[in-house]
Amino acid sequence: MTPTTEDELAAIIKEADGPLRIAGGGTRPIGRACNGAALSTAGLSGIRLYEPGALTLVAGAGTPIAEIEAALEAVGQRLAFEPMDHRGLLGTDGSPTLGGAVAANVSGPRRIQAGACRDFLLGVRLVDGQGRIIANGGRVMKNVTGYDLVKLLAGSYGTLGVLTEVALKVLPAPGCAGVLRIEGLDDDAAVRALCRALGTPFEVTGAAHLPSHGDGPVTLMRLEGSEASVAYRAERLQAELSGFGAAKLETDPVRVADLWRDVRDVAVFHDSPGEVWRISVKPTDAPGLVAELPGTQALYDWGGGLVWLLVPEGCGTGAAEIHAATAERGGHALRVRGDRDRAAFGPLPAPVAALQDGLKQKFDPRGILNPGLMARMESA
Incomplete structure (x- = not known):
C-alpha cells in the first residue's frame, strides 16, 4: 500500500485489521522484523515550502533526502545534522527519505557541534494508530507549539504514528572544510586527543578515530567555515594537540567530503561480514x-561518544555481553545489522519502560504500527 494523500493514509490505518509494516525508502531495516502488511510513505513526497531566507523547509515524509539536499545545495544551504546513508552498511536499495531519517533520529558526525536530527524539527504531521491526523509544532523557528511531541516522534521508528509531513530548520553551508589528521594513536590516546579538541573554542564539527585505516590508525578532526577561519583554527588546534603527535591539515574539498562521508556511513564495515552495533557511551x-569485547572492531565517532562495533561471527562476543558492558557504563546499544528475528534494542529501566508502554497505548492502542520492531532484550 502506497497512499498519496494524508486522508488516504488515515483511512488505511483506521480500517486496518492487522499489523502494518511502515517503511519510507526501505533503506533502513533496523529492529526486530515485523510481518505486517507493507505500508509505504513514498507517495507522500515533495517539497511543499522552502524559504531560504527563513532557513525553513517543509516536505512530505516520503521525499528523498537526495532531493532535499539538492534543493538546499542550490542556494548554499544544507541539513546540518548530516543524516547517514545506511545502504552500504545494510546492503539495501531504494532512496533514504526525510520521514525515515526523522523516525530513526538519524544524526551524523556533525551532531557533536550542530545537534541531532530532532533538534532541527519545527513541526510534524502524522497519522496515529487510530487513523487520527495530528499536526504538531509549526513552520517557523519561533513557533514551539507542541515542541515535546515533535521531538517524541524522532526516534520512535514509526511505532507511535506514521509521519506525513516534516518542517525543519536548515543552515547555511560553509565555504571551506579542513581535516586535521593524526596517525598512529591507540584508542585511548585518540579519544583523549578528540576530547581535548572538542574542549577548545575552535568549533570542531567532526571528531572520529578509525583504529584500522590504510596503513594504521588515524584520528580525524573536522573544521568548517571560511578559508581564513579554518586555517587559523587549524593552526591553533595543531598547537593544542602537539603532545599527541604531528597533526596534518587536509583541505582538498573532494578528499575531505569523501573522508567524512565514509565516517558518516561507516564505510569501513561495508564489506565485512558480521553484526554491527551502534553504542552510545561517555567518550572516555x-x-x-x-x-572488554574481544574479537570486535570499532570506529569511534562523536569524539568517542558513538562507537560503531563490528562483531564477526564466532568471535565469542554476544548481545548479552555487549548490553552488559554498555549498561555498566550508563550507555545504550542497538544492533543495526544482524539477526532480525531477535530484539535489537537494549533493556530499559522499569520506569522508562512503563512510560514507553503508556505512550504506545495512547498513540497506537491496537498495537498495529510496526509491532515488535522496538522489542528490547530483557535485563539479565
Whole structure:
C-alpha cells in the first residue's frame, strides 16, 4: 500500500485489521522484523515550502533526502545534522527519505557541534494508530507549539504514528572544510586527543578515530567555515594537540567530503561480514568498553561518544555481553545489522519502560504500527 494523500493514509490505518509494516525508502531495516502488511510513505513526497531566507523547509515524509539536499545545495544551504546513508552498511536499495531519517533520529558526525536530527524539527504531521491526523509544532523557528511531541516522534521508528509531513530548520553551508589528521594513536590516546579538541573554542564539527585505516590508525578532526577561519583554527588546534603527535591539515574539498562521508556511513564495515552495533557511551569509557569485547572492531565517532562495533561471527562476543558492558557504563546499544528475528534494542529501566508502554497505548492502542520492531532484550 502506497497512499498519496494524508486522508488516504488515515483511512488505511483506521480500517486496518492487522499489523502494518511502515517503511519510507526501505533503506533502513533496523529492529526486530515485523510481518505486517507493507505500508509505504513514498507517495507522500515533495517539497511543499522552502524559504531560504527563513532557513525553513517543509516536505512530505516520503521525499528523498537526495532531493532535499539538492534543493538546499542550490542556494548554499544544507541539513546540518548530516543524516547517514545506511545502504552500504545494510546492503539495501531504494532512496533514504526525510520521514525515515526523522523516525530513526538519524544524526551524523556533525551532531557533536550542530545537534541531532530532532533538534532541527519545527513541526510534524502524522497519522496515529487510530487513523487520527495530528499536526504538531509549526513552520517557523519561533513557533514551539507542541515542541515535546515533535521531538517524541524522532526516534520512535514509526511505532507511535506514521509521519506525513516534516518542517525543519536548515543552515547555511560553509565555504571551506579542513581535516586535521593524526596517525598512529591507540584508542585511548585518540579519544583523549578528540576530547581535548572538542574542549577548545575552535568549533570542531567532526571528531572520529578509525583504529584500522590504510596503513594504521588515524584520528580525524573536522573544521568548517571560511578559508581564513579554518586555517587559523587549524593552526591553533595543531598547537593544542602537539603532545599527541604531528597533526596534518587536509583541505582538498573532494578528499575531505569523501573522508567524512565514509565516517558518516561507516564505510569501513561495508564489506565485512558480521553484526554491527551502534553504542552510545561517555567518550572516555569507549576504549575500555571495546577492549572488554574481544574479537570486535570499532570506529569511534562523536569524539568517542558513538562507537560503531563490528562483531564477526564466532568471535565469542554476544548481545548479552555487549548490553552488559554498555549498561555498566550508563550507555545504550542497538544492533543495526544482524539477526532480525531477535530484539535489537537494549533493556530499559522499569520506569522508562512503563512510560514507553503508556505512550504506545495512547498513540497506537491496537498495537498495529510496526509491532515488535522496538522489542528490547530483557535485563539479565
